[in-house]
Every structure is written in C-alpha cells, then in structure tokens.
Amino acid sequence: MLGAFLIKYINPTYLQFIIALFLIGNIPQLFKSSKNDENSSKMYPKSILAIIGFFAGFFSGITGAVGLLFNRFYLKYGLTKEEIVATRAANEVFLHLIKLIIYISLGLYSKTALYIGLSISLATIVSSISVRYILPLFSENLFKKIGYIAMVISGVSLLFTSYQEIIKQDKIIMLLDKIHFII
Template sequence: MSAICGGGASLILIPLLNLLLPTSVVPFSLTIGTFTSSASRIAVFKKHINWKIFFWFVPFSIPAVLTGAYLIKFINPNYLQLIVALFLVCNAPQLFKSKKTAENSEKPYPDFALAIIGFLAGFVSGITGAIGLLFNRFYLKFGLSKEEIVATRAANEVFLHLIKLMIYISLGLYSNLALCLGLAIAAATIVSSYTVKFILPYLSENIFKKVGYGAMVVSGVALLAGTSGKIIEQDKISIVNESKHSSVISWRNTDMVLEYAINDGLEIERPIQPEELPEPLKQKYITLKKQYDTVYIEKVFTFGREAAHEFYCYKDKKLTKFEI
C-alpha cells in the first residue's frame, strides 16, 4: 500500500506496534522501516524526483523534525496520533468525487506552502515516527504524476528518517524488540518498492489518486481505533450515566459531570479546588468550611451564561447545596 500510494502503511502499523511496544519506542521501530522504504524507492524511481519541491521542503522540515523528536520525551504522542487520524478520515469525501469534479476543484498551492508543509511534516514525523499519507493530498494538488509523488516524497523524507534515528538513539528511545520489528518492516519495504515498479504503470492517474485517498481513510480509521483505545486505557477515561439527564465523564482521575436540565439546558460541571475560586467566593468557602464537616466545589459552565459555582456541604452525612 505504502509503495503504490506513496505512503500510508506506517499509520496502519502504529496501532499494531502499540500492542507490542511501549509508546515511546514505537517511532524508533517505524523509522527504521520508513528510512529503508524511502531509500529503496529513491533507488527505483530516482529519475522522477521533483527537485523544486525537494529544495522547498527539506530545509524547513529538518529543524521541525529535530524539535518533534526531542519533544517526544516530554509529551504523549497518542494525542497527536488521534488528531492525525481525524484529519485522515476527513478525506473520505474525496473518494466519491468524479474525475471531472476532482480536477476542477484541485487548485495548486503556492510554492511557499511547501515550506509550511515541510515544517508540519517534520514536526509530526518527529513525534509519531511516521508521516504516512498525512500530506499526500498536498502532493496530489501540485500536479505531480504518480511516479513523481512516490519518488519526491521518498527524497523529502529520507533525511527526516535518518535524523530521527540518530535522535531516538541519543535519547535512549529504543529497545531490542523495537529494533527487530523495525528490521522486519525494513525487509518488507525493500521487496515492496521493487515490486511496485512493475505495478505502477498499469494504474491510471485517477485510480492512483482514489487509491491514495482510500488509503488515507483506511489508515485514519485504523489509527483512530488503535490510538483512542490506548488513550482510554492509559488516562482511565470513562462515562457513567448517573441519571436520565446526567452523565459523569472521568479523565485522569478527574470527574466532569455533563448534565441536561429542561429549564437550564446543557451544563458541564467540573470539580475545582478552593484556590481556584474567585476572591469573593473564597471568603464564602471559608465561612462554609467552619459550619460543615466537608465542602466540595464545582464550577458550572452553561452555554450563553457566565460560569457559576456550586458548593456541596456535608454535615452529619446530610447534604446542603448552595448555588452562586
């Protein structure tokens, strides 16, 4: 898939590798495979590289990939993967456009857009370990042939993958299992790159684009399913229906109540600490604290109104509620 579409397999491999490896070393394993894949495609399609795009893309992508790869040690890549998945799924309408409609709606981007695309591609790749088909849509709109898309993307990305490998190793973001899985992916990509040389000439430009967009959507769905499940598990996200009009959403040991009242509409209630109260309400809390055994505070958000506060006061196991 990746060889025919110019990318995509990495984004499907991410949720599979997440099952076998810690999240922090998944990018290392992927990058071994994607580096080998890009290098082998350059060897096969080198005469089709569009050097104009290459010289706009690469200089801006290198500092971005350095930043992204460094930040992987401090941020959770799963949330970025989730955003990438949603972006990919949003390409579904492209599958149903006719050839004529697609050609009329495709307007090439200005050259400076390549610099922005290069920077974003490098940053996303540095954190997740894969660019996949995320930026394939931009290549398609530059009017490149299918061979040029495969070759130019490989040339643009081979430097990113090499830099990432060096950064991941220097930060200790690798393991023996990650290395073995990466080498297995690398071996498969070499075979696929040389095989696609004989398949690509038989695909029309329109079918190539449809396969590309289809791969984006499939990759997005696979990534969305795998990543969302991992986020739910690691952040202990749960939704409990307390009543017909009220649900409690838990995230990282924090509860948020979603409540619907006929008169007040939709409300979101979030527990807060006393120090988060506005100054006038802090005095109210101090007064209530002297009168009751326990006082819990919730901040209430209602559409079209200013945020309010609710005080749940317990004394002798009896609740008294104050709304301010």
C-alpha cells in the same frame, strides 16, 4: 529534532487521534469526479513546501511514520503518480535515517526501534524499485482514489486504536462510572 525532543513531554496518542480525524476527513475526496480533481490541482510556493516538510518531520518525530498524512497535499499539488512515489520514497528514507540519528543522540532509542527504522528504510527502497513495474498498470485517477482510500482506512484504524489507548491510559471508563454513580 523538535518533534523527537517533545516526545518526552507530549502524549503522542492525542496527536494520533487528531491525525486520524484529519485522515478520515478525506472521505469527500473519494466521491469527487476526476474532472473536478483535475481542476483542483494547484502549484504552491516553495515556502509552503518547506512548511509541509517541517510539519512532516515534526509529526513524524512525535508519532512515528506519518507519510499518509501528506498524501492529500501531494495529490492536490498536481504531482503525477510517479512523482508522488518518488517523493514519498525519498522522504521516508531520509526522514527515518535522520530520526534514527536524532533518537540515538537523545537517548530515545532501543534495539527494536533501530531495527524497525532500518527495516522501514530498506522496505522503502525495495518498494520504490518494484513499484516501477506495477505503477503503469494504474491510471492517475485510480491511483488517486487508492491514495484517498488508504488515508481513510488508516484514519479509521488510527482513530480506533488511539481512542482505545486514550480510554485506557486516562481511565475514562472509571471516570464515567464515578460520574454515573454520583448522579
């Protein structure tokens, strides 16, 4: 609710830029051996899980879906591929339904946003049912590598789009032209 409330005051483009850098920071994970990866799994206290859940909801309230941002946490936590898929599916369904209610109550919705939110919830349910048949084809290590690859690719894409948006909205090119003219 706090994230949805702050969307009126915070420019989500800057937060997306920071999230992009965090996602790109997963590049070293792509080159770790599976042996090192097994040793790095750790169980966190439940209070950490609550904090992660809070930030997932908070960032999602401001920028939209941020599921990939928390993949690294799930992978490091030592969850199996089935547990990660189930956790992500449950998070997405409940988070988007709650966001719809909050956005509607704050007057921040449109019909398009409503349809997108409902579509994401429905797609999550369909994908989590169908993934039961696909997931056994992947080893745990391959699943983790695919997860890290998805995070890095998404980070690069988000960095590019948020960078372009920042330049456009803040008129940085015109500012650089003025500085260059003065020099």
